Amino acid sequence: MLPQNIPSRDSIHRAATELFVRDGYSGTTVRGIAAVAGCDPALVIRHFGSKEGLFLATISVSQELPRILAGPIESIGRELVRFVLRASETPAAGVYRAMLTASDRPEIKEKLRASMHDVFVGPLADRIGGSYPELRARLVAAQFAGLINAYWLVADPVLSCADRPAIVALYGDSIQRLLDTADPVAGEA
Structure with missing residues (x-):
């Protein structure tokens, strides 16, 4: 027995x-x-x-992220930044830190890539117009991940003490430009 x-x-x-x-x-x-x-x-x-x-x-992704990405396209930049600032002391931040510490393992790196595409890039690219929807979505994801790294992983002391509305406006509007700006003219760089 x-x-x-x-x-x-x-x-x-x-x-x-x-x-x-x-x-x-x-x-x-x-x-x-x-x-x-x-x-x-x-x-x-x-x-x-x-x-x-x-x-x-x-590992799982915060359920708030799909809600933000499905919200009004004109406010996604600032909402993503607000999420990073709010969630810095939540389990979502801990899960992200754990994923980064394990990202040198091929099967975990692949899971991260798939998750980034399924949760972030795919849904956002479906909503973006223009000639480069997937590229724009991936660049938004890269900017989002950069702020997460600086805020959640490195705990940059200047960012941690900075005026939160200023971070939301400055970084959020930077992300938003990737969603709102006209396509680049071919050959310009």
């Missing part, structure tokens, strides 16, 4: 999410996850196959 107190797959998933957000990818071990979940490390591997498999099962 099997013991009734074996932690469930969900318990392992919750423990892993907590540790990946708190300690990052490289700071989290299968043994640590098992200890928090109250099980043997072999059970973690049985359910998820590997630490990488478990990590991929735990």
Whole structure:
């Protein structure tokens, strides 16, 4: 007869999410996850196959991001910046930091690329006119990721102390220009 107190797959998933957000990818071990979940490390591997498999099962994108990208196109730039400023101390920031610490692994890098396309680039490109909708969407994503890196990962002290409305206006309008500006003339650079 099997013991009734074996932690469930969900318990392992919750423990892993907590540790990946708190300690990052490289700071989290299968043994640590098992200890928090109250099980043997072999059970973690049985359910998820590997630490990488478990990590991929735990990462997710904030649900606020699709809402922003589906909102009025003329305010997306500032809304993306507001999101970064608001979410800096939320689980979304912790998940992002964990993804970056694991992005040297090919399967995780591929998941990041696919997620960026599915959640950000694809939906935004579908809404942008002109000759370069996907390029514009990817450049918006790059600017967005740049602010996230500076604010969430590096914790730039000047940005952290700067006037938030000024950041929203300056950086948000910079992002917005990628969405609103006319297509470049062929041959101009």
